Amino acid sequence: MLLAQRRPSPARLLLLAAYGFFCWLMWLIVAQYFEGRSDTAFLGIKQEYVRLPFYLPAFYIHVFASVLALPAGLSQFSSTLQRRFPAIHRFNGWLYVASILLLAAPSGFYIGLFANGGLSSRISFCLLALLWFWFTLAAVRNAIQKRFSAHKAFMYRSFALTLSAITLRIWKYALVATLHPRPMDVYQVVAWLGWIPNLLIAEYLIFKRIRK
């Protein structure tokens, strides 16, 4: 991954470009919701829930806050930024943390209660929201208490879950292109596949880079 390398290598630049590309795709998805119709895109198949008291507000908060957490999160892993511009690192970090703790994670938990694909995907998305909240909160508390390796470890975990917005959709795209599963079958699978491998990779990186 692009986390700990010191100098921009071609591989790192390529990853950055790919990341930018996926952030842009995510932005296109989210931008559809500016029209404010209660049957746009994903909402078209959530018609029995859009009338629930907080569903639409929670949904909008979730998508708009999450799409900002994606680019905000990445630059935080830049060691140049951490060393030479710590004020920017801290300011951007507060934005990232606040957008998750106050907006994206709580709203994600709420809409996760009504997720497509039945009980299994509901458990997955609610668990994802809880872990996201916990890792992000733990990361910021460790930073305040100046325990920086714990801060770093929890930010790896937090960002791994932030990235699930992208990885879930990559998995879905790949599974549909190769296996043509039924729409809700693939949904149940990617609900878990979207974040568990990310977290495993994060744990591996923490083990290799921080615990050593």
Added chain:
Amino acid sequence: MKSLYLLIATALLQSCGNEKKPETLVKSENAHDAPPVKYGVEGSYTGDFKPKTYKPGTADLENNRITIFIDSMNGEQAFGHSVVAGNERSFSGRFTRQGNNFIVDAREPGDDPYDGAFSFTLDTATKTITGTWTANKKDLQITERSYVLRPRAFRYDPALSLPEDIVGMSMPGTYNDDTGEGEMVTEDAIRFNASTTLLRSSDVENMYKADLELIRNAIYARHGYSFKNKRMRRIFDNYVEWYLPFSTNISSRLSETEQKNISLLKRYEAHAAKYYDAFGR
């Protein structure tokens, strides 16, 4: 007989408390069936409309199902209309009698690119129409069709279901020779009857687009809707025995259950079309 059906239908509609649109229903039925029966051959005849003369290399040579309505006959004039491939066209012309047979030569109005002339024999003994249709425009892919039609009474029956043998078919026009893949019809397509059962999201959310499409279009088919949509025409015209193309406008006859199901199915179809294989959910 037809008017008796009508009376019963109207009475039923009113007694059900469905006061929504009985008038439109009666009117449109009248337009087809009300002319006086003078010769005993007036009525509708349905069968395959088979390509007979066509350009070499014409890809699309499947039969369409056609209904020819003999609306009225008078002296030596015959008036009628046909319903085929989502096109409802009137025709008029002359007829002569030869023994049991009425020989009819009639033309469509001529203001539609697919208009032409019908030439057929109506055998009163066997109640069979046999004949040909010739296109006005000679540069069409198919310029002549033949048909053998039998009287088949149309009656809306919400319980009719899609035949099992459509399961496993690939949707017309979707099969790709290179990849060996196409949109398959699965057993989902025959799992629900959307004219009798009010569908929930959970019934349809895991379905492929092709199955959703078939479930929805089966509603229209039960009302005798003639499909312009080629995919649907291929399937209903060729594989659904009970299907009779009778009209190109059936929207006023849809029941409340059917209307609700149509809007639900359309939503899932639209979502599947746009997002199933896209980067997104």
